[in-house]
């Protein structure tokens with residue numbers, strides 16, 4: 001659903017990531033990728049567009065040049081969902097109305113007490129703006145994806161954030177994240193599963209041929225641990241144990257508990273209501 005700002009992820013993953021080859025980055029350097037904005041009336045500022053284009057170019061390069069099929073597919077399909085308009089893009093700073101209200105609810109701030117806003121221009125207060133600026137790298141609701149354009153996020157980090165958030169959209173994470181979607185009362189086990197899967201996708205994307213079930217299970221568990229959930233993972237695993245590796249196998253090998261790669265066939269129905 002959302003991705004907290006995390007310096008740990010950068011330090012853990014960048015060290016294992018080979019530099020993109022000169023030919024791969026040169027190949028896409030001049031390409032401008034089309035994308036659809038969450039709010040065409042308030043387009044992304046130039047700096048944010050350029051930041052996004054660099055990340056899309058990184059996805060295109062990985063889609064062509066990554067070592068493993070898994071990484072190429074994650075990159076290619078993430079990029080395709082964005083360039084096909086299956087996912088709409090905006091900045092966290094520029095988010096207004098109900099999507100910003102949902103961000104506010106996830107942080108439990110006073111600005112969004114009461115029922116969901118019906119004001120498309122809803123902005124909240126300074127506390128919310130500061131919290132979002134400090135606390136979020138990415139966010140999604142429905143098929144709308146928001147990234148932290150004001151932050152100095154490295155290109156590969158933004159590309160990984162896009163992989164994370166598009167994975168959430170593909171799996172309609174907001175529909176199972178909450179015990180009560182109106183009050184944002186989190187279902188800790190389901191929310192854990194949604195975040196765990198999104199971090200797995202990120203891990204396989206970034207680490208490429210350095211990724212495996214064990215290393216990505218460990219990494220995903222570490223990052224979801226920062227969310228403060230109290231899940232009962234054993235309740236969804238055959239062993240009944242709280243085992244991140246078993247959870248990872250279920251997602252990666254058995255394609256149970258959702259999908260890692262955001263293929264087009266997952267985009268069915270509308271995004272205004274949750275599937276039954």
Ligand SMILES: [Zn+2]
Pocket residue numbers: 001002003164168194195198
């Ligand atoms: Zn997330």
